[in-house]
Every structure is written in structure tokens, then in C-alpha cells.
Amino acid sequence: MAKITKFLEKLDSLDRRIIFLIIGLVVLFPLLVPLDLPIETTQLTEDAFNAIDQLPQEAKVLVSFEYGPSTKPELHPMAIGMLRHLFSKGNKVIVMCLWPDGLFMANEALEQVAHREFGLQYGVDYVNLGYRPGNEAIIKGITKSFEANFSIDSKGISITKIPIMHDIQTAKDVDFIFSLSAGYPGAIEWVLYAGDPLKVPVSSGNTSIQVNQLLPYVKSGQMKGIIAGMPGATEYETMVVEKIKNNTGLITEHAKTLLPVFETERNAKKFIGAQSIAHLAIVIFIILGNISFFVKRKNQRKY
Amino acid sequence: MYIGILGAWIAVFLTLSILSYLYEDNVFYKLAEHIFVGVSAAHWATIAFWNQLQPNLFGRLWPQAEIATLEGFQKFWYGIYHVLHVIFGKIFPEAKVDGVIYRGIGDQPQNLSYLIALLLGVFMLFRLIPKIGWLSRWSLAYVVGMAAGLRLYGYMSSDVVGQIHATMLPLWTGDLASSINNIILIVGVLSGLFYFFFSVEHKGALKVVSKIGIYYLMIYFGASFGFAVMGRISLLIGRFNDLILYSGKQYGFATPILLVIMIVVLVLTTRKKKPEEEI
Numbered sequence: 061m062a063k064i065t066k067f068l069e070k071l072d073s074l075d076r077r078i079i080f081l082i083i084g085l086v087v088l089f090p091l092l093v094p095l096d097l098p099i100e101t102t103q104l105t106e107d108a109f110n111a112i113d114q115l116p117q118e119a120k121v122l123v124s125f126e127y128g129p130s131t132k133p134e135l136h137p138m139a140i141g142m143l144r145h146l147f148s149k150g151n152k153v154i155v156m157c158l159w160p161d162g163l164f165m166a167n168e169a170l171e172q173v174a175h176r177e178f179g180l181q182y183g184v185d186y187v188n189l190g191y192r193p194g195n196e197a198i199i200k201g202i203t204k205s206f207e208a209n210f211s212i213d214s215k216g217i218s219i220t221k222i223p224i225m226h227d228i229q230t231a232k233d234v235d236f237i238f239s240l241s242a243g244y245p246g247a248i249e250w251v252l253y254a255g256d257p258l259k260v261p262v263s264s265g266n267t268s269i270q271v272n273q274l275l276p277y278v279k280s281g282q283m284k285g286i287i288a289g290m291p292g293a294t295e296y297e298t299m300v301v302e303k304i305k306n307n308t309g310l311i312t313e314h315a316k317t318l319l320p321v322f323e324t325e326r327n328a329k330k331f332i333g334a335q336s337i338a339h340l341a342i343v344i345f346i347i348l349g350n351i352s353f354f355v356k357r358k359n360q361r362k363y
Numbered sequence: 364m365y366i367g368i369l370g371a372w373i374a375v376f377l378t379l380s381i382l383s384y385l386y387e388d389n390v391f392y393k394l395a396e397h398i399f400v401g402v403s404a405a406h407w408a409t410i411a412f413w414n415q416l417q418p419n420l421f422g423r424l425w426p427q428a429e430i431a432t433l434e435g436f437q438k439f440w441y442g443i444y445h446v447l448h449v450i451f452g453k454i455f456p457e458a459k460v461d462g463v464i465y466r467g468i469g470d471q472p473q474n475l476s477y478l479i480a481l482l483l484g485v486f487m488l489f490r491l492i493p494k495i496g497w498l499s500r501w502s503l504a505y506v507v508g509m510a511a512g513l514r515l516y517g518y519m520s521s522d523v524v525g526q527i528h529a530t531m532l533p534l535w536t537g538d539l540a541s542s543i544n545n546i547i548l549i550v551g552v553l554s555g556l557f558y559f560f561f562s563v564e565h566k567g568a569l570k571v572v573s574k575i576g577i578y579y580l581m582i583y584f585g586a587s588f589g590f591a592v593m594g595r596i597s598l599l600i601g602r603f604n605d606l607i608l609y610s611g612k613q614y615g616f617a618t619p620i621l622l623v624i625m626i627v628v629l630v631l632t633t634r635k636k637k638p639e640e641e642i
Contacts, residue, residue: 080385082424089601091607126542133601134594160410183530192419193411200513211471212418218470252517256525268593279548289590290597331600338596 095333128161138265146242148315190214
């Protein structure tokens with residue numbers, strides 16, 4: 061008993077580098093030896109998935125990339141999952157970026173999903189309008205005119221020469237807005253300056269740290285669910301795979317042939333094991349830290 | 364191929380350099396930090412210039428036109444463009460198709476009101492010249508005024524009115540679970556607002572309401588902290604995933620080699636530092 065008490069007291073002055081090392085190891089191990097953990101979907105992700113799933117085939121969806129390499133592990137799997145979902149239904153996708161790095165993320169995601177997996181035609185099935193500086197001013201701008209803000213796309217092609225943009229003059233002409241958001245400008249700005257004023261449904265895939273800020277908008281119906289952090293991304297990936305597997309709703313024939321790819325290439329599922337184990341380790345640290353604190357305080361009171 | 368391998372080595376070096384800060388502040392970390400700041404600024408400026416300034420500003424002032432058809436003011440105006448082309452050929456391009464000379468950028472309609480935006484942009488740069496630096500305040504005043512006006516409308520309609528509307532809920536809905544949810548929400552909003560109401564001293568019953576508000580806020584902060592931890596772990600997973608990817612033979616064993624080199628250098632520099640500290 062005395063030994064345990066001494067150990068717990070020592071924990072209080074543990075070198076923080078040992079904690080870093082342990083966290084590093086618990087994250088590394090499940091990445092090397094992947095864990096196949098069961099995935100339960102939550103209401104937030106289901107709402108976002110259903111809102112997109114209910115869009116008709118001819119619907120045009122505006123997807124905005126507002127993240128960079130630093131938040132790629134959380135948001136990129138969502139981008140991949142969501143683009144797979146949209147293209148598997150035959151929806152047209154208009155991509156734009158409010159973050160400079162978002163352009164690279166968008167190009168990478170479109171190259172993988174639209175080009176390599178679905179073999180879609182640029183300018184007809186999807187377009188990447190690229191990045192524009194100006195934050196919410198750009199959102200406000202496209203509620204009046206796309207052409208005034210995006211005279212050319214990310215490849216330098218005039219917007220007037222892009223077929224998919226011919227019947228899209230403003231943000232009101234799109235059927236759904238989806239923001240892949242890692243901060244400002246991001247999902248909140250889309251609600252404030254496009255979703256609410258134009259009554260266009262908005263949803264978002266966002267980093268964990270933003271979840272608390274976005275929940276009031278979901279609760280009030282200003283957002284149609286959210287994909288929250290890496291767990292949300294894993295759930296969304298699973299829902300897309302399950303939908304194609306069960307052959308429910310709108311699915312193109314080509315998408316059905318891609319099911320094996322969707323089942324195997326799932327980054328979020330690969331990462332969620334590491335995340336779960338790391339969380340478990342942090343919870344243990346918090347419990348041990350608290351026990352250590354109380355043991356130390358109790359011993360100090362004795363003398 | 365070689366570019367890919369070089370990219371992997373740079374990525375691994377920078378990742379390990381940043382992570383090395385967890386051990387202690389060191390030269391690798393400082394190097395990576397400075398590279399990050401410099402590259403980020405240059406990257407942002409380049410993208411903003413070629414995606415926004417060149418097509419959206421210069422393109423509107425000088426949309427592409429056939430030189431032979433220009434007359435009067437337009438001839439003079441495109442003469443200025445030609446001078447700019449001679450100095451900055453890449454930014455202000457000219458094209459010759461079947462013997463016909465075209466000047467200008469893109470095919471959008473000409474809009475000379477964008478000269479005001481150009482002028483305000485130039486005023487911003489006057490901050491670098493102290494004597495006329497005051498002119499930059501005009502540009503800043505425009506930015507602040509525009510942003511304040513834009514945000515005020517958004518916040519008022521979506522955040523204030525939208526959220527108040529969403530909080531006007533019945534305390535009893537006929538369903539116990541949703542009724543409890545509504546009560547929790549309404550109590551949370553009212554007590555949280557009251558906590559920040561300082562015109563009345565918080566004592567007696569008011570103290571209880573204020574305390575409930577604090578508990579709600581504490582739960583919010585706790586949840587936020589939990590989500591923040593989740594986000595940070597996700598970032599670590601992303602970096603580790605790349606380090607694992609680049610540790611293979613196809614990338615020249617970048618991760619293990621650089622990791623060993625860094626550990627050796629860090630241990631040696633730490634040992635060197637210690638005797639000096641003791642003195």
C-alpha cells in the first residue's frame with residue numbers, strides 16, 4: 061500500500077516528456093496494427109447524410125474547402141466520403157475554396173474521386189472554381205453573382221465557358237451547400253451569409269474543436285446535421301458503404317462497381333482505432349492525475 | 364520520382380523538427396518554424412495575386428480586346444496596358460493570333476469602377492512610406508466599415524434572431540424526453556445569460572441562478588476541451604500516418620534515418636549545454 065501511495069505521489073511530478081512518449085506510442089501502435097472497432101452512427105452524421113441523400117439526381121451541390129494540411133486527417137476523409145456519396149448519386153458538384161490551402165486539398169480529393177474512381181468530365185460533372193481571398197465577403201458576393209467573384213476557375217478557364225456553371229448565376233441556384241470547415245471562414249459564415257438569407261440548406265464537415273460552436277445551428281435547424289471530427293468521418297464512410305451495399309436510394313451503376321474500392325480505401329476507419337486508444341490513455345492519465353492529487357493532499361494534511 | 368522522394372524527406376524532416384519541441388526548444392524546431400512562417404506568407408501572397416488580383420482586378424480594368432478596333436479613350440487606356448506589359452510581361456500578357464494583336468486579361472466586361480479598389484490597395488502600400496502613410500487609413504476605414512456592416516447583418520439575423528427563435532420552445536411537448544431537453548436548454552440559456560448580468564448583485568436566489576449558469580459554462584468548457592483534445596490527437600495521427608508511409612524503401616527510409624540523426628544531434632547538443640549551465 062505504501063508503495064502504491066509513493067508511486068501515486070511521484071506521478072504528480074512526472075516528466076511531461078514521458079507522457080508525450082506514451083501518447084506517441086499509443087497512437088503509433090494502432091496505426092501499425094489496425095484495430096477493427098465497431099462503428100455506431102450518431103444522429104448528427106445521419107442528419108447530414110440523409111439531407112444529401114434526399115437530393116434528386118439533377119441537384120447541384122456547392123462544396124467549399126476550408127481546411128489545409130494541418131487538419132487534413134480529420135477533414136479529408138470526410139471530403140472523400142462526401143464526394144463519393146454525391147457522385148454515386150449522379151449529383152453535379154461545384155467546388156470552391158475560402159482557404160488558400162483548400163485549393164490543394166480540393167484538387168487532391170477531386171483527382172482521387174472524380175477523376176480516378178468515377179472518371180467524370182471536368183466542367184460538365186464537376187468544377188473547381190479555386191480559391192478567392194475575402195472570407196465572408198466572397199460568400200456574400202456569390203449570393204449576388206458567381207461571375208463577379210470567380211471570373212475564372214482554378215485552371216484559368218473563363219467561368220462563362222464552363223457548362224456546369226451555365227445555369228448557376230448565384231448561390232441561390234445551388235440545391236445544397238456543404239462546407240468542409242476547419243475554422244474561420246467556414247461553416248458559420250456559410251450559415252450567416254448564404255444559408256439563412258437565401259434559404260439554401262447548409263451542412264458541414266468540421267473539426268472536433270468546432271463542434272460546440274456549430275451545435276446551436278443544428279439544433280435551430282439552420283444546419284442540416286454536421287459531420288463531427290474523425291468519428292463523424294468514420295460514420296459517414298460507413299454509411300456510404302452500407303448504402304451501396306444495401307442498394308438503397310439513388311445509386312448509379314458505376315458506383316456499384318466501386319464498392320470494393322470504397323470498402324478498402326477508408327482512411328477514417330484506419331485512424332479511428334488510434335484515436336480511440338489515445339482517448340483511453342488520456343482518460344487514464346486524467347484519473348491517475350486526480351488520484352495522485354488527492355493522495356498527495358491527504359498526506360500533506362497528516363503533518 | 365526523385366521529386367517525390369525529396370518531398371518525402373523534406374516532409375519528414377519538418378514533421379520531426381516540429382515534434383522535437385516536445386523534448387525541448389532546439390535548432391531544428393526553430394528552423395522549421397521560420398520556414399513555415401516564410402513559406403506560408405509567400406504561398407498566400409502568390410495565390411491571392413494570381414487568383415484574385417490579376418484576373419478579378421486587372422482583368423476587369425483591361426479585359427482582352429483587339430487592338431486594331433480600339434478608339435479614343437480606350438486606345439489610350441490600352442496604351443497604358445502596353446507599357447505595363449513591357450515592364451511586367453507575365454502579369455499583363457499580350458497575344459498575337461493570326462497576325463491580330465490582343466491585349467488584356469480574360470473575357471469579362473470592362474468595369475472601370477474597379478480603379479477605386481486599385482487606388483485603395485495602393486494606399487495600403489503607402490504604410491511603407493511614413494510621410495504619406497496616413498493614406499493607408501482610408502483603405503483600412505473602408506475594410507473596417509465594410510466588414511462591420513457585413514457582419515452586423517449576418518449576426519443579427521442568424522445568431523441573434525435565429526437563435527432566440529430557436530430557444531422559444533414549449534416546456535411541455537407531450538413527450539417527456541423532449542420536454543426535459545427543452546427545459547434543460549431554456550434553463551441553460553437563461554442562467555448563462557444571467558451569469559453575465561452584472562447590474563444586480565448576485566446574492567440569495569439570484570446567486571443560485573448565477574451558479575447554475577456557471578455549471579452550464581463549465582460543462583461547455585469541458586466539452587470544448589474534450590473536442591480540442593480529440594482534434595489534436597487527429598492531427599498527430601495524420602503526421603504519424605505520413606511518417607509511417609515515408610519510412611519505406613521507396614522513400615529511401617526517410618523517417619528512420621532522419622529520426623536517428625535528430626536524436627543523436629539533440630542528445631549531443633543537450634550534453635554540451637549542461638556543463639555551461641552548471642557554471
